[in-house]
Amino acid sequence: MDRMFQDFGRKLPAAGAAVTSFPAIDVHDTDKGLELTAELPGIAEKDIDVSVSDRTLTIKGEKTAEKTVDEKDRYVSERSYGSFRRVLTLPFEPDASKVEAHMDNGVLTVVLPRPAETAEKTKKIEVKRKG
Template identity: 50%
Template sequence: MRLPALWGRDKDDPFGALHREVEKVFDDFTKTWPSVGALTGRFLMPNIDVHETDKGLEVTAEVPGVDEKDVEVTLVDNLLTIRGEKKSERKEGEEGRMVSERSYGAFQRSFTLPYEVDPNKVEARVEKGVLKISLPKSAESKKKTRKIAIKTAK
């Protein structure tokens, strides 16, 4: 975790110097780990965006280098789960690789939706390393939605 940019700007600040030194130690220590992405969440916990529209929810998840056949999206009640696997492309007997920082392995991300969606109309597709999921509101959820008027104070 990086501290705000204001910390440690002054060269004489002992806390800033300590912070930089500790961060350097951790950076050096984790450089040699083969799946550092699993620890930092860079890949094995795909980053997502959730956007609400009048019709429902739009979820996008980063899944670079993952084939469509290696991704699974499930919806159980209001629990959406995205899981898949990024498979290693390394071949037996391959030589000459000096550094490998790419992450491989299984990933999974689940979260509860804020309202019921129509499971029969959910659509998902992978395009250019981005998984896009469209989750339309159920007819029941649309009926329950009501805009509340806000009164001004006197």
């Protein structure tokens, strides 16, 4: 009996373990700004809303079931449906009129150009060896 409880404790996620968010995203810093990609398989472009306000990017949408199945006829159901929302704080305020978004094979790409004044204020400083 003691062994059962010891094994049970090992199967639980560790405190503070990372919780995954939907959609899964990657953000890359480029010389022109940021490029974000988000995995949105099975979601149509018309069901996705991307908006920028100040330094905040919001991606939201809804994944709907293709057809309704009576619960008594359901054998296995692992796919998820419903609304989602992901909000990210950006390191700069992009020019909203220049932000672009497109979908390709279930991957949303959002390009957020760095504003001119931010680009000019940031200068890469080379670190040299002394002597």
